[in-house]
Amino acid sequence: xxxxxxxxRAPKKxxxxxxxxxxxxxxxxxxxxSGKFLVEELKKAGHERVLYKIVPDExxxxxxxxxxxxxxxxxxxxxxxxxxxxxxxxxxxxxxxxFDKELTGFGEIFRLLSYEEIGTAAVMTRATAGIxxxxxRAMAIFCLPGSLGAAKTGVKIILKEAGHVLKHGRE
Ligand SMILES: Nc1ncnc2c1ncn2[C@@H]1O[C@H](COP(=O)(O)OP(=O)(O)OP(=O)(O)O)[C@@H](O)[C@H]1O
Ligand SMILES: Nc1nc2c(c(=O)[nH]1)N[C@H]1C(S)=C(S)[C@@H](COP(=O)(O)O)O[C@H]1N2
Numbered sequence: 001x002x003x004x005x006x007x008x009r010a011p012k013k014x015x016x017x018x019x020x021x022x023x024x025x026x027x028x029x030x031x032x033x034s035g036k037f038l039v040e041e042l043k044k045a046g047h048e049r050v051l052y053k054i055v056p057d058e059x060x061x062x063x064x065x066x067x068x069x070x071x072x073x074x075x076x077x078x079x080x081x082x083x084x085x086x087x088x089x090x091x092x093x094x095x096x097x098x099f100d101k102e103l104t105g106f107g108e109i110f111r112l113l114s115y116e117e118i119g120t121a122a123v124m125t126r127a128t129a130g131i132x133x134x135x136x137r138a139m140a141i142f143c144l145p146g147s148l149g150a151a152k153t154g155v156k157i158i159l160k161e162a163g164h165v166l167k168h169g170r171e
Contacts, residue, residue, distance in 0.1 A: 012163060014076050016042050017051040017069035019062070021082040021091045022146055026056040034080045034144075034151040041155045042078075057082045062094040070132065070139050076162050077139060078154070081146030083125045091143055092126045099130030099141075103165065106142060106157065113153050125150070131169040138169040 020026075020035035032054055039050050051072055055061040062082070069077050082091030096102065106129035114122035127150070129142040140162060144154035 013047055014162060014166065015049040015051070015072075015074050016047050017053070017065075017072070017074035017077045018042070019065045019069065019077060019079045020052075020054040020146070021057055021062055021079055022054065023056045023088065025081075026054045032080075034146055034148050037148060037151050038078055038080060038155055041151075041159070045159050057088040057090055059090055059094045062091060063098070066095060066098065066132075066141065070134065070137075075139060075166060076158070077141040078158060079141065079143045080151055081144075083127050083143055083145045085124065085126075092128060095141060095143060096128065096130070098132050100133045101131045101169070103129040103131070103140075106161075109157055110144070110154060113157070114150065117149060117153060127154070129165070131165070133169070138166065140165045140169055 018035050018038045020032045022032065024030040025032040035052060035054060039052050042050050051069055051074055053065050055065050066077060079091055082089045107127045110127045111122045125145045127144055132139045132141060142154065142158050144150050
């Protein structure tokens with residue numbers, strides 16, 4: 001079966017969780033434009049159930065939010081922020097060890113599209129994705145940079161591929 005046939009047969013509507021990772025937004029010092037944008041776009045695309053949480057750039061808080069999303073039945077998690085190289089950017093270090101399989105292609109395509117938008121500064125993100133399997137379930141996670149531009153670029157890829165990723169992740 002080809003990729004298009006796989007996508008056609010993949011489930012279409014999922015329970016999402018958006019997790020914003022930001023020190024300033026978690027303290028209420030900055031509006032979480034990116035997280036709110038992601039929630040709206042996912043709902044507009046017909047994914048009615050979208051959990052939403054803001055956490056500071058702290059490993060245990062990030063892992064805790066991922067675990068909470070899984071326990072609340074999320075099938076796809078999108079994180080926003082903390083993918084850079086500053087010492088406080090720990091989203092990738094926190095989430096990557098949870099992956100059963102990493103989807104490195106997501107980061108490659110995300111950086112390719114980002115290069116067209118922001119040029120070589122696209123090297124600054126370690127955006128990635130993966131599948132976590134537990135208790136007979138699979139959950140896909142996509143980790144995006146915190147800017148609104150990154151959320152706009154990332155959500156387009158996620159909306160196109162989430163079903164396909166989940167279909168194979170459940171196999
Ligand atoms: N939740 C968000 N909504 C909108 N823009 C954001 C958000 N998080 C980060 N950005 C923007 O993305 C860019 C780079 O992100 P970076 O992780 O350095 O953000 P930051 O504001 O330093 O994060 P923190 O809140 O953790 O200190 C900055 O221009 C920042 O304003
Ligand atoms: N598409 C896109 N990718 C992007 C950006 C952006 O604005 N748009 N910002 C870059 C910048 S400036 C940084 S520092 C890194 C990491 O951002 P983060 O720490 O918020 O995850 O993402 C990069 N990738």
